[in-house]
Amino acid sequence: MSAESALREQICLLAKSLFDRGLTHGSTGNISARTDDGGLLVSPTGTSFGRLDPGRLSRFDPQGVHVAGDAPTKEMPLHTAFYDTRGTAGAVVHLHSCHSVALSMLPDADADNFLPPLTPYGIMKLGKVKLLPFFLPGDHAMGEAVRGLAGKRSAVMLANHGPVVAGKDVEAACNAIEELEDTARLALMTRGMGAQGLTDAQVKAVVTKFDIAWDD
Numbered sequence: 584m585s586a587e588s589a590l591r592e593q594i595c596l597l598a599k600s601l602f603d604r605g606l607t608h609g610s611t612g613n614i615s616a617r618t619d620d621g622g623l624l625v626s627p628t629g630t631s632f633g634r635l636d637p638g639r640l641s642r643f644d645p646q647g648v649h650v651a652g653d654a655p656t657k658e659m660p661l662h663t664a665f666y667d668t669r670g671t672a673g674a675v676v677h678l679h680s681c682h683s684v685a686l687s688m689l690p691d692a693d694a695d696n697f698l699p700p701l702t703p704y705g706i707m708k709l710g711k712v713k714l715l716p717f718f719l720p721g722d723h724a725m726g727e728a729v730r731g732l733a734g735k736r737s738a739v740m741l742a743n744h745g746p747v748v749a750g751k752d753v754e755a756a757c758n759a760i761e762e763l764e765d766t767a768r769l770a771l772m773t774r775g776m777g778a779q780g781l782t783d784a785q786v787k788a789v790v791t792k793f794d795i796a797w798d799d
């Protein structure tokens with residue numbers, strides 16, 4: 584199997600895994616990955632993560648021209664903003680996941696550090712998550728907002744919409760976005776219960792040990 588065929592299979596397999604566990608639903612969410620030639624494979628617009636077809640993924644060449652497959656997600660500006668600003672990005676995933684969306688709507692949501700520091704993996708896989716305001720789906724301004732972060736954040740939360748995470752490859756991006764949703768779920772589960780999150784010293788220890796960018 585060629586490297587591109589394997590990547591196509593992996594995108595569809597991991598998207599289905601996210602869908603099957605309820606991390607996104609219906610025809611929501613989109614996913615993209617860098618190909619070896621510097622192009623992109625992207626989920627087509629209007630498709631379900633449960634039923635992506637490896638042979639119909641949108642294919643972009645290294646110049647960003649759509650050269651094969653179905654029409655891409657309407658969120659292309661969001662995806663390309665991550666690739667253009669983060670040289671390490673090999674994949675981008677966007678979901679409509681319930682708990683993170685719920686957390687984004689609460690009045691005391693922290694825009695600079697959306698997820699409370701509850702577990703080490705939330706910090707290790709995501710760094711600080713920026714909460715962006717609400718935009719209409721497909722609005723190019725979302726891409727501009729991500730560009731405004733100058734590549735400093737690998738994960739953003741679109742208020743009233745869903746998370747977007749970049750990773751070095753498809754597996755890393757999927758693992759990280761799962762961590763985002765699970766941390767949001769923990770935050771909601773323990774809300775108002777006096778739960779002990781990580782202390783500042785514990786956060787610092789995690790950030791230092793795993794060399795996580797945390798100050799910007």
Ligand SMILES: O=C(CO)COP(=O)(O)O
Nearest residue numbers: 612613628629656657720
């Ligand atoms: O999540 C979505 C929009 O934000 C889904 O849109 P697409 O079907 O165009 O990918």
Ligand SMILES: [Zn+2]
Nearest residue numbers: 612679720745
């Ligand atoms: Zn969306």
